Amino acid sequence: MKKALGIIGIFAAIFIVACIFGENFLTGINLMQLTQRAALYSILALGASLVIVTGGIDLSIGSVVCLAGIMTPWLLVEHEWAPAQVIPTVLLMSAFIGLCHGLLVTRLRLQPFLVTLCGLLLYRGIARWMTGDQTQGFMGEFGEVRAIALTKFAIPGIENYRIPSTVIPMIVLAVLIGLFFSRTVWGRWLLATGRNESAARYSGVPTAWLVTMSYVACSLLAGFGGMLFIFDIGSAQPSDFGNFYELYAIAAAVLGGCSLRGGEISVIGVVVGAATLQVLRNTIILVGLSSQLEFAVIGAVLLVGVAADELIRRFNARRLERTGAAASA
Amino acid sequence: MPDEKPVLLRVRGVGRRYAGVTALAGIDADVRGGEVLAIVGENGAGKSTLLKILSGVVQPSDGSLEVADASGALRAVELDGVRGATKAGIALVHQELNLAENLDVAGSIYLGREPSRLGWMDTRRMRREARRWLDLVGLDVDPSTPCGSLPIAQRQLVEIAKALSTESRILILDEPTSSLTHREADRLLEIMSALRARGVAVVFVSHHLDEVMRIADRVVVLRDGRKTGELARGEYDRAMVERLMVGRDIAPSMRRAANGAAPVRLRVEGLVSAHRRRAPMSFEVRAGEIVGLAGLVGAGRTEALEAIAGVSPHGGRVLVDGLEVTGGSSVRVRRGIAIVPEDRARNGLFLEDAVSVNMSLAWVDRSSRARLVDRRGERGLVARMIDRMQLRPPHPARRVQTLSGGNQQKSVIGRWLAIDPAVLLLDEPTRGVDVGARAEIHAEVRRLADAGSAVVFASSELEEVLLLADRILVMHEGTVAGELAAHEASEVAIMHLATGGSAAHGAKEHA
Structure with missing residues (x-):
């Protein structure tokens, strides 16, 4: 919780700026869309944080989003599979991709950066080739399946704002992952592995298995997220769908207090981090900044956030040394 | 007649506190050219701190250092950093070897002060001059050999050659023989004697009293950050040094005969x-x-x-x-x-x-139900293990990093004792x-x-x-x-x- 305070502060600040300067920011339709995006990116960011906590990285998230997202309408519309076949197939494929990453990292000892960089190129390439680089969409059908991501729940007493259904899987996942780290043996062990993989191995922690499973979970969440994204937007082009999503996910995790060195995570922080980036994107447009500046602004905010975090950490460490007080975890 | 030897470095009332904790207090000592001075003491007695002060890595909180100038007169100096110490003619050879494995021997010796011509490194000159220092420590390897391919004992000699190459008059060795075999250690002691004969002041810390007995002209004994004795050669024996170090008798043996019937x-x-x-x-x-x-x-x-x-x-x-x-x-x-x-x-x-995380890591698996951590049981276990291992300070939330070596080791052992x-x-x-x-x-x-x-x-x-x-x-x-x-x-x-x-x-x- 303490780790999440910083990002909650940043979120609040950007939110207030958006309220004051952003035209139409506080309208129901805008906030509804923002919630939807924040929920979807949170799911990707939670996946990314599972890998980051091991000290690894997954650069292929965006391409897995693309492959899973493109395959869903492709199988439904072009190949006329039933939704009950398509959804498990796409999820299984995503998990299998993660399994490959995990095994390459733990068994072949390849660097996560390289393995997932190759994945980034590979899965997008496959998606484009599979579909002949054609836009894939639901052709206005499959409304009952798309409802998974498109349903909005009314809140009694509030008129313009309804809660998007994607918030439900986001909250369920966040709670599960939070409990995983605080309550389960595997969660403890995964954190220990991220802190010091060698010491974890000497202590009898099945590090290779745990790390592999984190990659599986990360890709599975990316594939699940990709499906929700395509349900939401209806159609997408294989050449640009999901571009840079891995960077939003990783940035959200880092803003939320995950250390790229591994061993640290704050689930609330990751979710708020993902939301912060979406509010920021929204704000840039609403305050009338050129949308071409989007990446530059996000980059700058991320840099300031990470630098501030490091400075505060050093300040605390120095204070600790001066006073000689006992450190509390 | 040790007084005939010139004092190169005088330590006056030097002390050092870390975060209010005294690591070293009121140390006086003279380091003389042509003499081997041994510093002995238990772990945590303050040896490392003293060496760090002498080599400029750490500044003393109290007291001062005086270094002899060219005429032999002692002048107070403030060694700010290793560079300052080098300028004053003091060189430290670390306990953990710090050689870059990818550099060759000559490159390591001259790291940071490579001879150059018009901005280009003069490799040939560097190797030629490196040869001189290698001869001095009796190391017969080609200066172009990569350090990574040398055995530890030879890397140590390269470090010493490096220290000498800065024209140091005072050579400080931190546990130089700790990773050497007996034969290699003997060789190193010979080299130390040879350097002594050349008028170099050699200061070394060692856990091996045999070595100290063999080579040291003078022994400074530290305990709990204070000097408990300074003995010149011939004035002491091993038992005396041990008593000064420990301040009590060594524990009796704990071994017992095996029970042949046990499974x-x-x-x-x-x-x-x-x-x-x-x-x-x-x-x-x-x-x-x-x-x-x-x-x-x-x-x-x-x-x-x-x-x-x-x-x-x-x-x-x-x-x-x-x-x-x-x-x-x-x-x-x-x-x-x-x-x-x-x-x-x-x-x-x-x-x-935290200590608690370190100690319960193996136990959480043994005691979990449906892979869920028994958090109340964990708190109890950690409290029991801290008590059993006599961890100091006894705080479960304390970061292991901030504990002393002994308490860190107790945390690791406690992790295992928890699962019998x-x-x-x-x-x-x-x-x-x-x-x-x-x-x-x-x-x-x-x-x-x-x-x-x-x-x-x-x-x-x-x-x-x-x-x-x-x-x-x-x-x-x-x-x-x-x-x-x-x-x-x-x-x-x-x-x-x-x-x-x-x-x-x-x-x-x-x-």
């Missing part, structure tokens, strides 16, 4: 560790028995323990309570094999985590641990054995082996060269086997 808990058959393809080793350990692995550095003790623990692959069979165990460390921990590794910072501890392992393997159980904590660790290990576990430990310190082991296996070149029961073991008998002497001969001659 065999660990059996190792034809073990060959994958690191070194050597002769297979076999042995067994009974319940309640503590077996010590002795041997020289590189004899394969660590490899053997890591193979048994499943941390590294091996050939041969490992059996616990008569059943073979295979697979990696996670499987073996569940079967009751636990290892306390040699390098605890790297392989044992989660330094940024069938077999506990300890690699250098008390390296970097002060005397008080060492006794407490030994007592806990003994208690675990008394409760029916099998214990195997490896130690480079013969004293520790003789103190703790019921039975001693001496290793040489990757396998067991001989076995000694507690009553027939002596330092001489162990060294005989460890250096390749035959078992029968050793037993007859030294039993």
Whole structure:
């Protein structure tokens, strides 16, 4: 919780700026869309944080989003599979991709950066080739399946704002992952592995298995997220769908207090981090900044956030040394 | 007549506090050219702090340093950083070797001060001049050899050559022989004598009193940050130094005769560790028995323990309570094999985590229901283990990083005592641990054995082996060269086997 305070502060600040300067920011339709995006990116960011906590990285998230997202309408519309076949197939494929990453990292000892960089190129390439680089969409059908991501729940007493259904899987996942780290043996062990993989191995922690499973979970969440994204937007082009999503996910995790060195995570922080980036994107447009500046602004905010975090950490460490007080975890 | 020798460095009332804790106080000492000064003391006595002050790494909180100038007059100096010390003619050779492995010998010696011409490195000149310093330390290797390919003893000599090449008059060595074999250590002591004959002041810290006895002209003894004695050659004997170091008598031996009727808990058959393809080793350990692995550095003790623990692959069979165990460390921990590794910072501890996390890591698995951590039980366990291991300070939330070496080691050992392992393997159980904590660790290990576990430990310190082991296996070149029961073991008998002497001969001659 303490780790999440910083990002909650940043979120609040950007939110207030958006309220004051952003035209139409506080309208129901805008906030509804923002919630939807924040929920979807949170799911990707939670996946990314599972890998980051091991000290690894997954650069292929965006391409897995693309492959899973493109395959869903492709199988439904072009190949006329039933939704009950398509959804498990796409999820299984995503998990299998993660399994490959995990095994390459733990068994072949390849660097996560390289393995997932190759994945980034590979899965997008496959998606484009599979579909002949054609836009894939639901052709206005499959409304009952798309409802998974498109349903909005009314809140009694509030008129313009309804809660998007994607918030439900986001909250369920966040709670599960939070409990995983605080309550389960595997969660403890995964954190220990991220802190010091060698010491974890000497202590009898099945590090290779745990790390592999984190990659599986990360890709599975990316594939699940990709499906929700395509349900939401209806159609997408294989050449640009999901571009840079891995960077939003990783940035959200880092803003939320995950250390790229591994061993640290704050689930609330990751979710708020993902939301912060979406509010920021929204704000840039609403305050009338050129949308071409989007990446530059996000980059700058991320840099300031990470630098501030490091400075505060050093300040605390120095204070600790001066006073000689006992450190509390 | 030591007064004839010129004083090169005078230490006056030097002290140092860290975060309000006094690490060193009121140290006075003279360092003279042409003399070897030994600094001895237990771990935590303040030796490292003193060396750091002398070499400019750390500034003293009190007192001052005076360095002789060209005319021999002493002037107060403030050594700000290693560069300042170098300018004052002081060079430190670290305990952990700091050579860049990818540089060649000449490049390492001249790192940061490479001779150059028009901005280009003058490699030829560098190698020529490096040759001079290498000759001085008696190291006959080509200056273009990469450091990474040299054995540790030679790297140490390169470090010394590097220190001398800065025209240092005062050479400071921090535990120079700790990672050397006996023969290499002898060679180093000879070189130190040669340097002394050239008028260099040599200051060294050592845990090996034999070496100190052999070479030091003067010994400064530290205890708890204070100087408890300064003795000139001929004024002291080993027992005197030990008393000054410890301030009390050394604990009596804890070893006892094995109970031949106790069941065999660990059996190792034809073990060959994958690191070194050597002769297979076999042995067994009974319940309640503590077996010590002795041997020289590189004899394969660590490899053997890591193979048994499943941390590294091996050939041969490992059996616990008569059943073979295979697979990696996670499987073996569940079967009751636990290892306390040699390098605890790297392989044992989660330094940024709390004591509680470190201590409960193995226990949470044993006590979990449906993989859920029993958090209340965990708090109780950690409190009990802190109490049992006499951890100081006794705070479960304290980061392990901030603990002393002894308390860090207790955290690792506590992790395993919490699950009552069938077999506990300890690699250098008390390296970097002060005397008080060492006794407490030994007592806990003994208690675990008394409760029916099998214990195997490896130690480079013969004293520790003789103190703790019921039975001693001496290793040489990757396998067991001989076995000694507690009553027939002596330092001489162990060294005989460890250096390749035959078992029968050793037993007859030294039993």
